[in-house]
Amino acid sequence: MEAVLADGRRFTAELVGDDPDTDLAVVRVYESGLPAALLGDSSALRVGQLVIAIGNPLGFQYTVTTGVVSALGRSLRSQSGRLIDNVIQTDAALNPGNSGGPLVTSRGEVIGVNTAIILGAQGLCFATPINTAQYVVPRLIRDGKIRRGWLGIGGQNIRIPPHAAHVLGLTAESGVLIISIERGSPAEKAGLNERDVIVGFAGKPVATIDDLHKALTVESIGVTSRVEVIRRSERIVLTAVPAEPAAPLNN
Numbered sequence: 001m002e003a004v005l006a007d008g009r010r011f012t013a014e015l016v017g018d019d020p021d022t023d024l025a026v027v028r029v030y031e032s033g034l035p036a037a038l039l040g041d042s043s044a045l046r047v048g049q050l051v052i053a054i055g056n057p058l059g060f061q062y063t064v065t066t067g068v069v070s071a072l073g074r075s076l077r078s079q080s081g082r083l084i085d086n087v088i089q090t091d092a093a094l095n096p097g098n099s100g101g102p103l104v105t106s107r108g109e110v111i112g113v114n115t116a117i118i119l120g121a122q123g124l125c126f127a128t129p130i131n132t133a134q135y136v137v138p139r140l141i142r143d144g145k146i147r148r149g150w151l152g153i154g155g156q157n158i159r160i161p162p163h164a165a166h167v168l169g170l171t172a173e174s175g176v177l178i179i180s181i182e183r184g185s186p187a188e189k190a191g192l193n194e195r196d197v198i199v200g201f202a203g204k205p206v207a208t209i210d211d212l213h214k215a216l217t218v219e220s221i222g223v224t225s226r227v228e229v230i231r232r233s234e235r236i237v238l239t240a241v242p243a244e245p246a247a248p249l250n251n
Helices: 130-143 162-167 186-190 209-215
Strands: 002-004 010-019 024-029 050-055 063-077 083-090 102-105 109-117 125-129 153-159 174-181 197-201 225-231 234-240
Touching: 010 130, 024 130, 050 083, 050 109, 063 125, 083 109, 083 130, 083 209, 109 130, 125 130, 153 209, 174 186, 174 209, 186 234, 197 209
Parallel strands: none
Antiparallel strands: 002 010, 010 024, 050 063, 050 102, 063 083, 083 125, 102 109, 109 125, 153 174, 174 197, 197 225, 225 234
8 A cells, every 4th residue: 555645755554444334544654754634623613613625526636625514413324334423514515535535624623534425415515523533543553443342133223103112111112123133143142033123222222223333332342231122012121242243243
């Protein structure tokens, strides 16, 4: 791998690690004394604040576009199926080739990493917050990946009729329907069955697949956790021990 700087210098580089769930990666360049960007605090952003996107859209190098922060706290689905939380929405013009470039404030502080656009829409562009990157990057440097819990199920969101939700004492009228279970997985060992509907995990309600993803953090790995499910109109509690996936997530 080779890294090319704005001044044309080329250096040998290597991929240290990547995290598809946040669309971030760390690349190591074998050179010292290189300039570094100043990082800001994405939690301090305000809607309407001026931002600047830098990148190489459609092959046009060193392109700068400007816009404002359109919204904060958005969720954007990554290619792995998980949600990237607290995404920054901006109307700074982005195109293919902007991904991975910085989103900066008028003071030159990097507050996001450009990640996605919605094709066919105008002014709907998104960036991963720099605070998320500051959490992910040290772990990629240390481990080469981000550790997350895994149950080994395939699921889909399902609506629960209001009356049934009331009778069962649920806080939401939806849950996660299990449509497949991997052999030898924590879910199989826990006694979960296809057609079970997960409505709680580790003491927290589960209304959607995203709720379950958020609960399966690194802290859940190896920890015995309560799994509340609806099975044949009954609410039962099982215990599962999430593991660390050896392959890309599909739960």
